[in-house]
Amino acid sequence: MLRIHFTGDDLARTVLADEPDALWEVSISLHRLQRRDAGVVFGPWRSRILSRIPTSIRLLSSLAPARGYCPDFLTPARGASRAAQMEALRSTGRSTIRAELREFRRQNPKLHLPSWCARLAEGDSETLGRLAHTADAYFDACLTPYWDRIRAQVHRDRTRRLAVLADGGWEALFRMLHPSARWSHPVLELDYPVDQDMHLQGRGLVLQPSFFCRYNVTSLLDPRLPPVLVHPIDHDPGWALPAGARAEANPLAVLLGATRAQLLEAVANGAATTRQLARLAHTTPPNASRHLTALREAALLRSHRHRNTVLHTVTPLGVALLNGQQPQLPA
The missing domain is CATH 1.10.10.10 (Winged helix-like DNA-binding domain superfamily/Winged helix DNA-binding domain)
Incomplete structure:
Protein backbone atom coordinates (compact mmCIF):
# COMPACT_ATOMS: atom_id res chain seq x y z
CA MET A 1 0.00 0.00 0.00
CA LEU A 2 1.23 3.51 -0.88
CA ARG A 3 -0.14 6.25 1.36
CA ILE A 4 0.37 9.85 0.21
CA HIS A 5 -0.12 12.37 3.02
CA PHE A 6 -1.23 15.87 2.00
CA THR A 7 -1.00 19.03 4.07
CA GLY A 8 -3.19 22.08 3.60
CA ASP A 9 -0.84 23.51 0.97
CA ASP A 10 -0.20 20.35 -1.02
CA LEU A 11 -3.32 20.25 -3.17
CA ALA A 12 -2.64 23.81 -4.30
CA ARG A 13 0.86 22.69 -5.36
CA THR A 14 -0.16 19.42 -7.04
CA VAL A 15 0.22 19.53 -10.82
CA LEU A 16 -0.33 17.30 -13.84
CA ALA A 17 2.87 17.01 -15.84
CA ASP A 18 2.31 18.13 -19.43
CA GLU A 19 4.95 15.93 -21.08
CA PRO A 20 6.13 12.32 -20.82
CA ASP A 21 9.37 12.01 -18.86
CA ALA A 22 12.19 10.58 -21.01
CA LEU A 23 13.98 8.56 -18.34
CA TRP A 24 10.83 7.27 -16.69
CA GLU A 25 9.78 6.00 -20.13
CA VAL A 26 13.21 4.39 -20.63
CA SER A 27 12.98 2.58 -17.31
CA ILE A 28 9.34 1.49 -17.55
CA SER A 29 9.56 0.47 -21.21
CA LEU A 30 12.34 -1.92 -20.18
CA HIS A 31 9.82 -3.54 -17.81
CA ARG A 32 7.47 -4.03 -20.75
CA LEU A 33 10.23 -5.59 -22.85
CA GLN A 34 11.28 -8.00 -20.15
CA ARG A 35 7.79 -8.98 -19.03
CA ARG A 36 6.46 -9.44 -22.58
CA ASP A 37 2.98 -8.51 -21.38
CA ALA A 38 0.26 -6.21 -22.72
CA GLY A 39 0.75 -7.69 -26.18
CA VAL A 40 -2.18 -5.90 -27.79
CA VAL A 41 -0.91 -2.45 -26.81
CA PHE A 42 2.87 -2.94 -26.86
CA GLY A 43 3.37 -6.09 -28.97
CA PRO A 44 3.74 -4.28 -32.33
CA TRP A 45 6.23 -1.83 -30.81
CA ARG A 46 8.22 -4.63 -29.21
CA SER A 47 8.45 -6.63 -32.46
CA ARG A 48 9.63 -3.56 -34.38
CA ILE A 49 12.35 -2.46 -31.98
CA LEU A 50 13.91 -5.80 -30.97
CA SER A 51 16.56 -5.60 -33.69
CA ARG A 52 17.41 -1.99 -32.72
CA ILE A 53 18.05 -2.53 -29.01
CA PRO A 54 21.67 -1.62 -28.14
CA THR A 55 23.85 -4.58 -27.25
CA SER A 56 24.79 -2.82 -24.00
CA ILE A 57 21.16 -2.86 -22.78
CA ARG A 58 22.01 -5.33 -19.99
CA LEU A 59 23.72 -2.44 -18.21
CA LEU A 60 20.27 -0.91 -17.77
CA SER A 61 18.03 -3.95 -17.55
CA SER A 62 20.07 -5.38 -14.67
CA LEU A 63 19.11 -2.28 -12.63
CA ALA A 64 15.59 -2.01 -14.09
CA PRO A 65 14.31 -5.59 -13.70
CA ALA A 66 10.96 -6.83 -14.93
CA ARG A 67 9.60 -6.57 -11.38
CA GLY A 68 10.86 -5.02 -8.20
CA TYR A 69 12.76 -1.97 -7.03
CA CYS A 70 14.60 0.21 -9.54
CA PRO A 71 17.16 2.75 -8.19
CA ASP A 72 15.89 6.32 -8.03
CA PHE A 73 19.04 7.69 -9.66
CA LEU A 74 17.95 6.20 -13.00
CA THR A 75 15.07 8.71 -13.18
CA PRO A 76 16.53 12.10 -12.19
CA ALA A 77 15.61 15.72 -12.82
CA ARG A 78 11.90 15.45 -13.60
CA GLY A 79 10.76 18.18 -15.96
CA ALA A 80 14.25 18.85 -17.29
CA SER A 81 15.24 18.30 -20.90
CA ARG A 82 16.42 14.88 -21.89
CA ALA A 83 19.99 16.17 -22.22
CA ALA A 84 19.81 17.63 -18.70
CA GLN A 85 18.45 14.36 -17.36
CA MET A 86 21.31 12.42 -18.93
CA GLU A 87 23.82 14.85 -17.44
CA ALA A 88 22.16 14.47 -14.03
CA LEU A 89 22.46 10.69 -14.36
CA ARG A 90 26.16 11.00 -15.24
CA SER A 91 26.66 13.27 -12.21
CA THR A 92 25.04 11.01 -9.60
CA GLY A 93 27.08 11.06 -6.40
CA ARG A 94 28.83 7.98 -5.09
CA SER A 95 26.98 8.01 -1.76
CA THR A 96 23.62 8.03 -3.58
CA ILE A 97 24.63 5.14 -5.83
CA ARG A 98 25.92 3.10 -2.88
CA ALA A 99 22.76 3.64 -0.84
CA GLU A 100 20.45 2.77 -3.71
CA LEU A 101 22.40 -0.34 -4.71
CA ARG A 102 22.13 -1.52 -1.09
CA GLU A 103 18.38 -0.88 -1.30
CA PHE A 104 18.26 -2.81 -4.59
CA ARG A 105 19.83 -5.85 -2.90
CA ARG A 106 17.48 -5.57 0.07
CA GLN A 107 14.30 -5.30 -2.00
CA ASN A 108 15.31 -7.73 -4.75
CA PRO A 109 16.96 -10.55 -2.79
CA LYS A 110 16.57 -13.08 -5.62
CA LEU A 111 18.38 -10.85 -8.13
CA HIS A 112 22.15 -10.68 -8.36
CA LEU A 113 23.86 -7.46 -9.39
CA PRO A 114 26.60 -7.92 -12.01
CA SER A 115 30.25 -7.43 -11.06
CA TRP A 116 30.52 -4.03 -12.75
CA CYS A 117 28.16 -2.60 -10.09
CA ALA A 118 31.08 -2.75 -7.66
CA ARG A 119 32.89 -0.21 -9.83
CA LEU A 120 29.71 1.85 -10.02
CA ALA A 121 29.47 1.86 -6.21
CA GLU A 122 33.07 3.06 -5.99
CA GLY A 123 32.22 6.12 -8.04
CA ASP A 124 33.84 5.01 -11.30
CA SER A 125 32.82 7.76 -13.73
CA GLU A 126 33.48 5.62 -16.81
CA THR A 127 31.02 2.95 -15.67
CA LEU A 128 28.39 5.57 -14.83
CA GLY A 129 29.01 7.21 -18.20
CA ARG A 130 28.46 3.89 -19.98
CA LEU A 131 25.17 3.47 -18.12
CA ALA A 132 24.00 6.93 -19.20
CA HIS A 133 25.20 6.35 -22.77
CA THR A 134 23.20 3.12 -22.91
CA ALA A 135 20.07 4.92 -21.72
CA ASP A 136 20.60 7.58 -24.38
CA ALA A 137 21.26 5.04 -27.14
CA TYR A 138 18.21 2.99 -26.16
CA PHE A 139 16.02 6.10 -26.24
CA ASP A 140 17.32 7.06 -29.70
CA ALA A 141 16.83 3.57 -31.13
CA CYS A 142 13.60 2.44 -29.51
CA LEU A 143 11.66 5.50 -28.33
CA THR A 144 12.61 8.41 -30.61
CA PRO A 145 10.86 6.90 -33.69
CA TYR A 146 7.61 6.84 -31.68
CA TRP A 147 8.10 9.87 -29.44
CA ASP A 148 5.68 12.16 -31.28
CA ARG A 149 2.97 9.51 -30.97
CA ILE A 150 3.81 8.94 -27.30
CA ARG A 151 3.60 12.68 -26.61
CA ALA A 152 0.30 12.94 -28.47
CA GLN A 153 -1.23 10.12 -26.39
CA VAL A 154 0.00 11.71 -23.16
CA HIS A 155 -1.37 15.12 -24.21
CA ARG A 156 -4.75 13.60 -25.02
CA ASP A 157 -4.86 11.78 -21.69
CA ARG A 158 -3.94 14.98 -19.84
CA THR A 159 -6.72 16.91 -21.59
CA ARG A 160 -9.23 14.33 -20.40
CA ARG A 161 -7.94 14.45 -16.81
CA LEU A 162 -8.03 18.25 -16.75
CA ALA A 163 -11.69 18.10 -17.79
CA VAL A 164 -12.39 15.69 -14.91
CA LEU A 165 -10.52 17.97 -12.50
CA ALA A 166 -12.55 20.98 -13.66
CA ASP A 167 -15.85 19.14 -13.26
CA GLY A 168 -15.23 16.98 -10.18
CA GLY A 169 -12.22 18.36 -8.32
CA TRP A 170 -9.21 16.52 -6.94
CA GLU A 171 -11.18 13.60 -5.55
CA ALA A 172 -12.54 12.75 -9.01
CA LEU A 173 -9.09 13.12 -10.55
CA PHE A 174 -7.47 10.91 -7.91
CA ARG A 175 -10.02 8.18 -8.59
CA MET A 176 -8.86 8.15 -12.23
CA LEU A 177 -5.25 7.40 -11.33
CA HIS A 178 -5.83 3.73 -10.61
CA PRO A 179 -8.78 1.43 -9.78
CA SER A 180 -7.35 1.00 -6.28
CA ALA A 181 -7.16 4.74 -5.53
CA ARG A 182 -8.95 5.78 -2.33
CA TRP A 183 -9.08 9.40 -1.18
CA SER A 184 -9.88 10.10 2.45
CA HIS A 185 -8.68 13.61 3.19
CA PRO A 186 -5.81 14.15 3.78
CA VAL A 187 -4.50 10.75 2.57
CA LEU A 188 -4.52 9.18 -0.89
CA GLU A 189 -4.10 5.38 -0.79
CA LEU A 190 -3.16 3.17 -3.74
CA ASP A 191 -2.23 -0.47 -4.13
CA TYR A 192 1.55 -0.80 -4.24
CA PRO A 193 4.08 -3.65 -4.24
CA VAL A 194 5.53 -2.52 -0.89
CA ASP A 195 4.24 -0.65 2.14
CA GLN A 196 5.29 3.00 1.81
CA ASP A 197 4.27 6.39 3.16
CA MET A 198 4.94 9.58 1.20
CA HIS A 199 4.72 12.77 3.26
CA LEU A 200 4.46 15.76 0.91
CA GLN A 201 5.10 18.35 3.65
CA GLY A 202 3.94 21.30 1.57
CA ARG A 203 5.99 20.39 -1.52
CA GLY A 204 2.96 19.34 -3.56
CA LEU A 205 2.85 16.32 -5.86
CA VAL A 206 3.64 15.89 -9.55
CA LEU A 207 1.24 13.51 -11.27
CA GLN A 208 3.46 12.15 -14.04
CA PRO A 209 1.70 10.28 -16.85
CA SER A 210 3.73 7.40 -18.26
CA PHE A 211 3.04 5.89 -21.65
CA PHE A 212 4.65 2.54 -20.86
CA CYS A 213 3.24 2.29 -17.33
CA ARG A 214 0.50 -0.30 -17.64
CA TYR A 215 -0.89 -1.81 -14.45
CA ASN A 216 0.26 0.00 -11.31
CA VAL A 217 1.42 3.42 -10.21
CA THR A 218 5.05 3.89 -9.22
CA SER A 219 7.14 6.50 -7.46
CA LEU A 220 10.53 7.27 -5.95
CA LEU A 221 11.64 5.74 -2.67
CA ASP A 222 13.89 8.48 -1.29
CA PRO A 223 11.65 10.86 0.73
CA ARG A 224 14.12 13.71 0.17
CA LEU A 225 13.45 13.76 -3.58
CA PRO A 226 10.67 15.90 -5.11
CA PRO A 227 7.41 13.91 -4.75
CA VAL A 228 6.17 12.32 -7.95
CA LEU A 229 3.49 9.74 -8.70
CA VAL A 230 3.87 8.01 -12.07
CA HIS A 231 0.59 6.64 -13.39
CA PRO A 232 -0.64 4.78 -16.49
CA ILE A 233 -2.65 6.39 -19.29
CA ASP A 234 -5.26 5.12 -21.72
CA HIS A 235 -3.82 3.97 -25.04
CA ASP A 236 -4.82 3.82 -28.66
CA PRO A 237 -4.12 0.12 -29.37
CA GLY A 238 -2.87 0.93 -32.88
CA TRP A 239 -0.32 3.55 -31.80
CA ALA A 240 2.76 1.63 -33.01
CA LEU A 241 1.36 0.69 -36.42
CA PRO A 242 2.39 2.51 -39.61
Whole structure:
Protein backbone atom coordinates (compact mmCIF):
# COMPACT_ATOMS: atom_id res chain seq x y z
CA MET A 1 0.00 0.00 0.00
CA LEU A 2 1.23 3.51 -0.88
CA ARG A 3 -0.14 6.25 1.36
CA ILE A 4 0.37 9.85 0.21
CA HIS A 5 -0.12 12.37 3.02
CA PHE A 6 -1.23 15.87 2.00
CA THR A 7 -1.00 19.03 4.07
CA GLY A 8 -3.19 22.08 3.60
CA ASP A 9 -0.84 23.51 0.97
CA ASP A 10 -0.20 20.35 -1.02
CA LEU A 11 -3.32 20.25 -3.17
CA ALA A 12 -2.64 23.81 -4.30
CA ARG A 13 0.86 22.69 -5.36
CA THR A 14 -0.16 19.42 -7.04
CA VAL A 15 0.22 19.53 -10.82
CA LEU A 16 -0.33 17.30 -13.84
CA ALA A 17 2.87 17.01 -15.84
CA ASP A 18 2.31 18.13 -19.43
CA GLU A 19 4.95 15.93 -21.08
CA PRO A 20 6.13 12.32 -20.82
CA ASP A 21 9.37 12.01 -18.86
CA ALA A 22 12.19 10.58 -21.01
CA LEU A 23 13.98 8.56 -18.34
CA TRP A 24 10.83 7.27 -16.69
CA GLU A 25 9.78 6.00 -20.13
CA VAL A 26 13.21 4.39 -20.63
CA SER A 27 12.98 2.58 -17.31
CA ILE A 28 9.34 1.49 -17.55
CA SER A 29 9.56 0.47 -21.21
CA LEU A 30 12.34 -1.92 -20.18
CA HIS A 31 9.82 -3.54 -17.81
CA ARG A 32 7.47 -4.03 -20.75
CA LEU A 33 10.23 -5.59 -22.85
CA GLN A 34 11.28 -8.00 -20.15
CA ARG A 35 7.79 -8.98 -19.03
CA ARG A 36 6.46 -9.44 -22.58
CA ASP A 37 2.98 -8.51 -21.38
CA ALA A 38 0.26 -6.21 -22.72
CA GLY A 39 0.75 -7.69 -26.18
CA VAL A 40 -2.18 -5.90 -27.79
CA VAL A 41 -0.91 -2.45 -26.81
CA PHE A 42 2.87 -2.94 -26.86
CA GLY A 43 3.37 -6.09 -28.97
CA PRO A 44 3.74 -4.28 -32.33
CA TRP A 45 6.23 -1.83 -30.81
CA ARG A 46 8.22 -4.63 -29.21
CA SER A 47 8.45 -6.63 -32.46
CA ARG A 48 9.63 -3.56 -34.38
CA ILE A 49 12.35 -2.46 -31.98
CA LEU A 50 13.91 -5.80 -30.97
CA SER A 51 16.56 -5.60 -33.69
CA ARG A 52 17.41 -1.99 -32.72
CA ILE A 53 18.05 -2.53 -29.01
CA PRO A 54 21.67 -1.62 -28.14
CA THR A 55 23.85 -4.58 -27.25
CA SER A 56 24.79 -2.82 -24.00
CA ILE A 57 21.16 -2.86 -22.78
CA ARG A 58 22.01 -5.33 -19.99
CA LEU A 59 23.72 -2.44 -18.21
CA LEU A 60 20.27 -0.91 -17.77
CA SER A 61 18.03 -3.95 -17.55
CA SER A 62 20.07 -5.38 -14.67
CA LEU A 63 19.11 -2.28 -12.63
CA ALA A 64 15.59 -2.01 -14.09
CA PRO A 65 14.31 -5.59 -13.70
CA ALA A 66 10.96 -6.83 -14.93
CA ARG A 67 9.60 -6.57 -11.38
CA GLY A 68 10.86 -5.02 -8.20
CA TYR A 69 12.76 -1.97 -7.03
CA CYS A 70 14.60 0.21 -9.54
CA PRO A 71 17.16 2.75 -8.19
CA ASP A 72 15.89 6.32 -8.03
CA PHE A 73 19.04 7.69 -9.66
CA LEU A 74 17.95 6.20 -13.00
CA THR A 75 15.07 8.71 -13.18
CA PRO A 76 16.53 12.10 -12.19
CA ALA A 77 15.61 15.72 -12.82
CA ARG A 78 11.90 15.45 -13.60
CA GLY A 79 10.76 18.18 -15.96
CA ALA A 80 14.25 18.85 -17.29
CA SER A 81 15.24 18.30 -20.90
CA ARG A 82 16.42 14.88 -21.89
CA ALA A 83 19.99 16.17 -22.22
CA ALA A 84 19.81 17.63 -18.70
CA GLN A 85 18.45 14.36 -17.36
CA MET A 86 21.31 12.42 -18.93
CA GLU A 87 23.82 14.85 -17.44
CA ALA A 88 22.16 14.47 -14.03
CA LEU A 89 22.46 10.69 -14.36
CA ARG A 90 26.16 11.00 -15.24
CA SER A 91 26.66 13.27 -12.21
CA THR A 92 25.04 11.01 -9.60
CA GLY A 93 27.08 11.06 -6.40
CA ARG A 94 28.83 7.98 -5.09
CA SER A 95 26.98 8.01 -1.76
CA THR A 96 23.62 8.03 -3.58
CA ILE A 97 24.63 5.14 -5.83
CA ARG A 98 25.92 3.10 -2.88
CA ALA A 99 22.76 3.64 -0.84
CA GLU A 100 20.45 2.77 -3.71
CA LEU A 101 22.40 -0.34 -4.71
CA ARG A 102 22.13 -1.52 -1.09
CA GLU A 103 18.38 -0.88 -1.30
CA PHE A 104 18.26 -2.81 -4.59
CA ARG A 105 19.83 -5.85 -2.90
CA ARG A 106 17.48 -5.57 0.07
CA GLN A 107 14.30 -5.30 -2.00
CA ASN A 108 15.31 -7.73 -4.75
CA PRO A 109 16.96 -10.55 -2.79
CA LYS A 110 16.57 -13.08 -5.62
CA LEU A 111 18.38 -10.85 -8.13
CA HIS A 112 22.15 -10.68 -8.36
CA LEU A 113 23.86 -7.46 -9.39
CA PRO A 114 26.60 -7.92 -12.01
CA SER A 115 30.25 -7.43 -11.06
CA TRP A 116 30.52 -4.03 -12.75
CA CYS A 117 28.16 -2.60 -10.09
CA ALA A 118 31.08 -2.75 -7.66
CA ARG A 119 32.89 -0.21 -9.83
CA LEU A 120 29.71 1.85 -10.02
CA ALA A 121 29.47 1.86 -6.21
CA GLU A 122 33.07 3.06 -5.99
CA GLY A 123 32.22 6.12 -8.04
CA ASP A 124 33.84 5.01 -11.30
CA SER A 125 32.82 7.76 -13.73
CA GLU A 126 33.48 5.62 -16.81
CA THR A 127 31.02 2.95 -15.67
CA LEU A 128 28.39 5.57 -14.83
CA GLY A 129 29.01 7.21 -18.20
CA ARG A 130 28.46 3.89 -19.98
CA LEU A 131 25.17 3.47 -18.12
CA ALA A 132 24.00 6.93 -19.20
CA HIS A 133 25.20 6.35 -22.77
CA THR A 134 23.20 3.12 -22.91
CA ALA A 135 20.07 4.92 -21.72
CA ASP A 136 20.60 7.58 -24.38
CA ALA A 137 21.26 5.04 -27.14
CA TYR A 138 18.21 2.99 -26.16
CA PHE A 139 16.02 6.10 -26.24
CA ASP A 140 17.32 7.06 -29.70
CA ALA A 141 16.83 3.57 -31.13
CA CYS A 142 13.60 2.44 -29.51
CA LEU A 143 11.66 5.50 -28.33
CA THR A 144 12.61 8.41 -30.61
CA PRO A 145 10.86 6.90 -33.69
CA TYR A 146 7.61 6.84 -31.68
CA TRP A 147 8.10 9.87 -29.44
CA ASP A 148 5.68 12.16 -31.28
CA ARG A 149 2.97 9.51 -30.97
CA ILE A 150 3.81 8.94 -27.30
CA ARG A 151 3.60 12.68 -26.61
CA ALA A 152 0.30 12.94 -28.47
CA GLN A 153 -1.23 10.12 -26.39
CA VAL A 154 0.00 11.71 -23.16
CA HIS A 155 -1.37 15.12 -24.21
CA ARG A 156 -4.75 13.60 -25.02
CA ASP A 157 -4.86 11.78 -21.69
CA ARG A 158 -3.94 14.98 -19.84
CA THR A 159 -6.72 16.91 -21.59
CA ARG A 160 -9.23 14.33 -20.40
CA ARG A 161 -7.94 14.45 -16.81
CA LEU A 162 -8.03 18.25 -16.75
CA ALA A 163 -11.69 18.10 -17.79
CA VAL A 164 -12.39 15.69 -14.91
CA LEU A 165 -10.52 17.97 -12.50
CA ALA A 166 -12.55 20.98 -13.66
CA ASP A 167 -15.85 19.14 -13.26
CA GLY A 168 -15.23 16.98 -10.18
CA GLY A 169 -12.22 18.36 -8.32
CA TRP A 170 -9.21 16.52 -6.94
CA GLU A 171 -11.18 13.60 -5.55
CA ALA A 172 -12.54 12.75 -9.01
CA LEU A 173 -9.09 13.12 -10.55
CA PHE A 174 -7.47 10.91 -7.91
CA ARG A 175 -10.02 8.18 -8.59
CA MET A 176 -8.86 8.15 -12.23
CA LEU A 177 -5.25 7.40 -11.33
CA HIS A 178 -5.83 3.73 -10.61
CA PRO A 179 -8.78 1.43 -9.78
CA SER A 180 -7.35 1.00 -6.28
CA ALA A 181 -7.16 4.74 -5.53
CA ARG A 182 -8.95 5.78 -2.33
CA TRP A 183 -9.08 9.40 -1.18
CA SER A 184 -9.88 10.10 2.45
CA HIS A 185 -8.68 13.61 3.19
CA PRO A 186 -5.81 14.15 3.78
CA VAL A 187 -4.50 10.75 2.57
CA LEU A 188 -4.52 9.18 -0.89
CA GLU A 189 -4.10 5.38 -0.79
CA LEU A 190 -3.16 3.17 -3.74
CA ASP A 191 -2.23 -0.47 -4.13
CA TYR A 192 1.55 -0.80 -4.24
CA PRO A 193 4.08 -3.65 -4.24
CA VAL A 194 5.53 -2.52 -0.89
CA ASP A 195 4.24 -0.65 2.14
CA GLN A 196 5.29 3.00 1.81
CA ASP A 197 4.27 6.39 3.16
CA MET A 198 4.94 9.58 1.20
CA HIS A 199 4.72 12.77 3.26
CA LEU A 200 4.46 15.76 0.91
CA GLN A 201 5.10 18.35 3.65
CA GLY A 202 3.94 21.30 1.57
CA ARG A 203 5.99 20.39 -1.52
CA GLY A 204 2.96 19.34 -3.56
CA LEU A 205 2.85 16.32 -5.86
CA VAL A 206 3.64 15.89 -9.55
CA LEU A 207 1.24 13.51 -11.27
CA GLN A 208 3.46 12.15 -14.04
CA PRO A 209 1.70 10.28 -16.85
CA SER A 210 3.73 7.40 -18.26
CA PHE A 211 3.04 5.89 -21.65
CA PHE A 212 4.65 2.54 -20.86
CA CYS A 213 3.24 2.29 -17.33
CA ARG A 214 0.50 -0.30 -17.64
CA TYR A 215 -0.89 -1.81 -14.45
CA ASN A 216 0.26 0.00 -11.31
CA VAL A 217 1.42 3.42 -10.21
CA THR A 218 5.05 3.89 -9.22
CA SER A 219 7.14 6.50 -7.46
CA LEU A 220 10.53 7.27 -5.95
CA LEU A 221 11.64 5.74 -2.67
CA ASP A 222 13.89 8.48 -1.29
CA PRO A 223 11.65 10.86 0.73
CA ARG A 224 14.12 13.71 0.17
CA LEU A 225 13.45 13.76 -3.58
CA PRO A 226 10.67 15.90 -5.11
CA PRO A 227 7.41 13.91 -4.75
CA VAL A 228 6.17 12.32 -7.95
CA LEU A 229 3.49 9.74 -8.70
CA VAL A 230 3.87 8.01 -12.07
CA HIS A 231 0.59 6.64 -13.39
CA PRO A 232 -0.64 4.78 -16.49
CA ILE A 233 -2.65 6.39 -19.29
CA ASP A 234 -5.26 5.12 -21.72
CA HIS A 235 -3.82 3.97 -25.04
CA ASP A 236 -4.82 3.82 -28.66
CA PRO A 237 -4.12 0.12 -29.37
CA GLY A 238 -2.87 0.93 -32.88
CA TRP A 239 -0.32 3.55 -31.80
CA ALA A 240 2.76 1.63 -33.01
CA LEU A 241 1.36 0.69 -36.42
CA PRO A 242 2.39 2.51 -39.61
CA ALA A 243 0.20 5.51 -40.42
CA GLY A 244 -1.90 3.72 -43.05
CA ALA A 245 -2.51 0.71 -40.83
CA ARG A 246 -3.41 2.96 -37.90
CA ALA A 247 -6.05 4.70 -39.98
CA GLU A 248 -7.54 1.34 -41.04
CA ALA A 249 -7.52 0.09 -37.43
CA ASN A 250 -8.97 3.28 -35.98
CA PRO A 251 -12.75 2.94 -35.41
CA LEU A 252 -12.99 6.73 -35.20
CA ALA A 253 -11.66 6.93 -38.76
CA VAL A 254 -14.38 4.50 -39.86
CA LEU A 255 -17.01 6.70 -38.24
CA LEU A 256 -15.75 10.14 -39.26
CA GLY A 257 -13.36 9.46 -42.10
CA ALA A 258 -9.57 9.38 -41.79
CA THR A 259 -9.00 13.13 -42.26
CA ARG A 260 -11.69 14.25 -39.80
CA ALA A 261 -10.48 11.70 -37.23
CA GLN A 262 -6.92 13.03 -37.59
CA LEU A 263 -8.12 16.62 -37.26
CA LEU A 264 -10.19 15.91 -34.14
CA GLU A 265 -7.30 14.05 -32.49
CA ALA A 266 -4.92 16.89 -33.38
CA VAL A 267 -7.24 19.50 -31.84
CA ALA A 268 -7.47 17.40 -28.65
CA ASN A 269 -3.68 17.13 -28.54
CA GLY A 270 -3.24 20.90 -28.52
CA ALA A 271 -3.02 21.99 -32.16
CA ALA A 272 -5.16 25.09 -32.52
CA THR A 273 -5.01 26.85 -35.89
CA THR A 274 -6.37 25.66 -39.20
CA ARG A 275 -2.89 25.79 -40.75
CA GLN A 276 -1.37 23.70 -37.94
CA LEU A 277 -4.15 21.16 -38.24
CA ALA A 278 -3.87 20.95 -42.00
CA ARG A 279 -0.16 20.22 -41.72
CA LEU A 280 -0.74 17.45 -39.16
CA ALA A 281 -3.48 15.87 -41.27
CA HIS A 282 -1.38 16.14 -44.47
CA THR A 283 -3.99 18.18 -46.29
CA THR A 284 -4.46 21.75 -47.52
CA PRO A 285 -5.83 24.53 -45.27
CA PRO A 286 -9.00 24.96 -47.40
CA ASN A 287 -9.73 21.21 -47.23
CA ALA A 288 -9.00 21.18 -43.48
CA SER A 289 -11.35 24.13 -43.05
CA ARG A 290 -14.20 22.22 -44.74
CA HIS A 291 -13.69 19.20 -42.48
CA LEU A 292 -13.41 21.40 -39.38
CA THR A 293 -16.73 23.00 -40.28
CA ALA A 294 -18.33 19.55 -40.35
CA LEU A 295 -16.81 18.68 -36.97
CA ARG A 296 -18.03 21.97 -35.53
CA GLU A 297 -21.55 21.35 -36.85
CA ALA A 298 -21.45 17.94 -35.14
CA ALA A 299 -20.59 19.69 -31.82
CA LEU A 300 -17.22 17.93 -31.64
CA LEU A 301 -15.19 21.13 -31.61
CA ARG A 302 -15.57 24.88 -31.16
CA SER A 303 -13.95 27.62 -33.23
CA HIS A 304 -13.43 31.28 -32.47
CA ARG A 305 -11.50 34.04 -34.16
CA HIS A 306 -8.51 35.63 -32.45
CA ARG A 307 -7.25 38.60 -34.48
CA ASN A 308 -6.48 37.14 -37.94
CA THR A 309 -6.51 33.49 -36.86
CA VAL A 310 -9.28 30.97 -36.20
CA LEU A 311 -8.57 28.84 -33.13
CA HIS A 312 -10.17 25.44 -32.54
CA THR A 313 -10.79 23.55 -29.28
CA VAL A 314 -12.33 20.15 -28.65
CA THR A 315 -15.72 19.93 -26.89
CA PRO A 316 -16.59 17.49 -24.08
CA LEU A 317 -18.53 15.49 -26.67
CA GLY A 318 -15.40 15.34 -28.83
CA VAL A 319 -13.29 14.20 -25.88
CA ALA A 320 -15.80 11.48 -25.03
CA LEU A 321 -15.78 10.24 -28.61
CA LEU A 322 -11.97 10.17 -28.72
CA ASN A 323 -11.84 8.20 -25.47
CA GLY A 324 -14.44 5.68 -26.57
CA GLN A 325 -16.92 6.76 -23.89
CA GLN A 326 -20.69 6.82 -24.21
CA PRO A 327 -21.16 10.52 -25.00
CA GLN A 328 -23.83 12.78 -23.55
CA LEU A 329 -25.45 14.11 -26.70
CA PRO A 330 -26.28 17.83 -26.80
CA ALA A 331 -29.90 18.82 -26.38
